[in-house]
Amino acid sequence: MVSFNNYSNFFNNSIFLFSLLSNIFYAFSLNLKEVNFFGTIAKTISRLTTLSIFFFLFSRWTQYGYFPLSNLYESILFLSCILLFGYQVLEFQTQSSLFGIVVLPIVLFLISFGELTLPLEMQKSSALVPALQSNWLMMHVSLMMLSYAILLIGSLLSIVYIGSWLLLDYYIKTTPKRYQGFQNHIIKSINKKRNINLTNNQFSELCIIIAGQSPLNVNIKVMHMEEERILIDTNTKLLSFLDNWSYRAISLGFPFLTIGIIAGAVWANEAWGSYWSWDPKETWALITWLIFAAYLHLRLIVGWKGQNPAILASIGFIVVWICYLGVNFLGQGLHSYGWFT
DSSP, X not given: OHHHHHHHHHHHHHHHHHHHHHHHHHHHHHHOTTOHHHHHHHXXXXXXHHHXXXXXXXXXXXXXXXXXXXSHHHHHHHHHHHHHHHHHHHHHHHTOTHHHHXXXXXXXXXXXXXXXXXXXXXXXXXXXXXXXXXXXXXXXXXXHHHHHXXXXXXXXXXXXXXXXXXXXXXXXXXXXXXXXXXXXXHHHHHHHHHTOOOOHHHXXXXXXXXXXXXXXXXXXXXXXXXXXXXXXXXXXXHHHHHHHHHHHXXXXXXXXXXXXXXXXXXXXXXXXXXXXXXXXXXXXXXXXXXXXXXHHHIIIIIOOXXXXXHHHHHHHHHHXXXXXXXXXXXXXXXXXXXXXO
């Protein structure tokens, strides 16, 4: 047992270190896009993190003889592993490092919370409580963790969508002011180089004359607006990309959430004699289901796209965290194995 505890400590430290380093190198790759070296290192370390968590959970499974989802600590590692695997699949399909930049900070938060915040007693495996001694443990809990991970990725992309949309909206609204600054810079450069005192009106008249006489139809305003259009088009494509993959992720995670809740109800009837007891965990799982059901309704039935469904999905991000971790602070209900107290 002592050797296994040492083995566990080694994996705990490795998982935390790998997660931290992958976040650092992804940040470098974001700010130094011309250096591909950082992105390659970040991807490699994130895969090491995934493998480390997988083998650590598998070793606990073989050591104690039951699926490693019996307490909060194990569920945190399981959720982190699914988040890592999910973003890596998306990154491979799209060849975009955006998913790693968005998801990895959440993984680091989860691992830090599990390693540094949870007491050591809560990190150790122990005998299963009677309610968990069932074949439903693997199906219900794993499905819920899988749905949480996929829904978190989808709602995270919606949050990024909202932030990007607000920045683009501000950029478009400030275009005239930015052009005026660009024009003032050109006038100052001309005045300094030619040693003249050209005014804004004279500059505008000069641009009109040049535009009318030049065969290339050179116009500084047109050139500036073309640059603006290219930048706006690029950001619009980014918004479409985020909206599309957010919708895909939530569409995939919602069925898993539905099946997980149904499996939990069947298990509850076997364990406690009732399909539904309005336990805090059950109640917030239902609220989570309703939020994402409303999101899909708006997308599929109403036909909404863009910022309105993204706002609802962003709310869903908060609700998922309340359902998964928030209710554990209450220390109330039938899901007592997940309490912090």
